[in-house]
Amino acid sequence: MSWSERPLQFCCTDQCLLGILNSAAGSDSDLGVLILVGGPQYRIGSHRQFTLLARHLANQGLPSLRFDFHGMGDSSGEIPHFEAVEQDIAAALDAFQQAQPQIKRFVLWGLCDAASAALLYWHARRDTRIHGLCLLNPWLRSPQLQARVQVKHYYLQRLLEPAFWRKLFSGEVQVRASLLEFLSKLSSLRKTRQATPSLSYQQKMAAAWRDFPGPLLLLLSGQDFTAKEFLEHTATDADWQGWMNKPHLRRQQLDEADHTFSCAAWRGWVEEQTSQWLQQNLAAPETASMAGGETSKSATPRLSGDPLAHPVQG
Secondary structure, three states: OOEEEEEEEEEEOOEEEEEEEEEEOOOOOOEEEEEEOOOOOOOOOHHHHHHHHHHHHHHOOOOEEEEOOOOOOOOOOOOOOHHHOHHHHHHHHHHHHHHOOOOOEEEEEEEOHHHHHHHHHHHHHOOOOEEEEEEEOOOOOOHHHHHHHHHHHHHHHHHOOHHHHHHHHHOOOOHHHHHHHHHHHHHHHHOOOOOOOOOOHHHHHHHHHHHOOOOEEEEEEOOOHHHHHHHHHHHHOHHHOOHHHOOOEEEEEEOOOOOOOOOHHHHHHHHHHHHHHHHHHOOOHHHOEOOOOEOOOOOOOOOOOOOOOOOOOO
């Protein structure tokens, strides 16, 4: 399937943001994918992941927009914290819809703190245009959680490695410094959260996870501390109780992958997982009823496309 790629400039508050719009020739799909960028990086993504994903989707007839948040890439303004990109996302959705008027339904796709930003956007806006969430290695970090995961997945694992003991007995490991670091992590584990008058971003994410009525795709990397922190937090925090039982949730993990899916095979896995999930859950309007959050049992049309022959730069 032939497709096009062009810049899209739009305003948010008093700043100018820039994105890249990918669209397929002749496609009348009413579904669009807004690719949110985790920070600090811009619309191409690590290892060109977002560029390649957008072209993969366009080749299957699905338009997408990837854009630079305030202060990143070619967008003006100050760099925002991921908890403060709600207006950027809303402005991007508006610009996307104006550029492609046939689009009525959107999927938010994000990696790391962009996945967190997607949930926070839903929590804040309850935007009925959002019909699906695709979240990769969501960011849930706190100092206590980071310490707990490091003790569990790093320090204890190190004690089981023969290489560690060889270095220890050969004098290559600075015992005092390593011991002090380990004790510091244990001390962090004993600290309790201070009560705050407002919800933490983790609590807002949990509320959005519970309340979102549409399909949700969760992709995790097996060799990533952010993913391990997500699993650790959701397994122990009361706000996330029963999170795996959420209706219309598909959870997939690639055991060998790192945080950004940095090799071609891992990126290809993400692209295929995303495409299959979209085809099976959101390819036609009747497959995802936002009013009741129920999935139709009717057949889902397949989004087909020919292999990309002549990629363009963007």
